[in-house]
Amino acid sequence: MEGEAAYGFIVNVDAQGSGLLTDTEKPEMRRRLYDVTGTAFERAGIRPPRLYQEDRGDGILGVLAPDVPPVRVVGEWIEHLHQNLRETNQHLRKPLRLRVGLHIGRVTADAHGRSGRAVDLACRLADCAVTKAVLRAADGAPLVVAASDRVHEDFILPGGRWVDPGHYRRHDVDLKEGRTTAWFMVPGRSEPPEPEPRAEREQAPDTAAAGPAGPLPPHPPRPPQPQAEKAAPAAADDAAAPAPAADDAAAGDRVVQNIHQHGTGRIVVGGTIDTINFSDGGGR
Structure with missing residues (x-):
């Protein structure tokens, strides 16, 4: 019912480097985005009305009904999404690379969409500096997953079909709401690469060409101070x-x-x- 909060599993998908695309390139990127994510949900047996999706321009917000087992997302859906991306990127000059944020919690529905702190956290995880940096460091990888501490504890640590908790690595990340713990995984790799230094403290630009941040500039030398005459006591x-x-x-x-x-x-x-x-x- 509209206006009432319900428990749901939240999946937020963002396209890496979308700001570098031209207006003529973005419609094709969005077509591929919906194709690879939608096909993955279909193969994982997750369909409307148990799946709600909301367009976010260069991404998609998905909320699953409470009766959908979250292990289907962290296992089957992620694996199918990874394989779909590998296939669609084979002959692309600009491959589609995605960041996925996962969280679970209370979600409120209204006529305009879905909202709640749980939704905010899933979106922040997909968009934070560390998630972007991990994907930049994972040369050739089309996907990175950032799971909240709660999702990791409840649905990743127990394992399951295509769920290997040993492939996840922990990082503390700074979000608008404060510092929190997230767990990162790059499908196809035994562990995700380390992000560049200071990624946890900086909001790195969302560009595939951005490199590691350099050291802070040194403080400028202090100008010489005039020596005031001292009167002899x-x-x-x-x-x-x-x-x-x-x-x-x-x-x-x-x-x-x-x-x-x-x-x-x-x-x-x-x-x-x-x-x-x-x-x-x-x-x-």
Whole structure:
């Protein structure tokens, strides 16, 4: 019933690198997208009305009815999707590469589609930086699967037909809602490749040509700071007072003492002072 939340298994599919396609190329990409996913659902025995699908432009959101065994998705559907992609990509100059996000939870239906936090999480998993980076690193692979921690614990770890939990690897990923754990698998490989460094902290661009992020630029050197003049403290004036040169005292004890006053204190001079010239350095 509309407006009521129901429990469902959520499958979100996104096309990698779709932003690089031209307007004339995108309709053909979408045709292949619906063909490979739809045929895989059909072969796994998952059909409407037990399967709801919603168009997302360069992807498809699917929600399965509660009576559909999730192992059919994580096992048979993923395997059929992988083989369909291999077949359709054989002679393509730009192969179709897909990212799949899997989660399970409460889904609310209305006249416009499906919504809920569980739907959001499945979409975020398919679109996060680590998922994109894993597929970029998997040269030649057409598919990567990102399963939520709950899907992994309940439906992947127990195993099943075409389900090998040893092929999944864990990564903590940063999503808009916060950090969460996801499990990644590349069909046809014993384990997924490691994403490039910092993928978990960055939102990498959705382009097949994007490479690993480089190191952070160094901080610019700090400009030299001007040295401010420090006024000598009054207690140090005695030590700072200039002493007469030895030859001045010897020349009949006649001394002309030039004093530049920068503070208060005593003036100590050996011998007789005939003339004292005072300068306070600033007219003070």
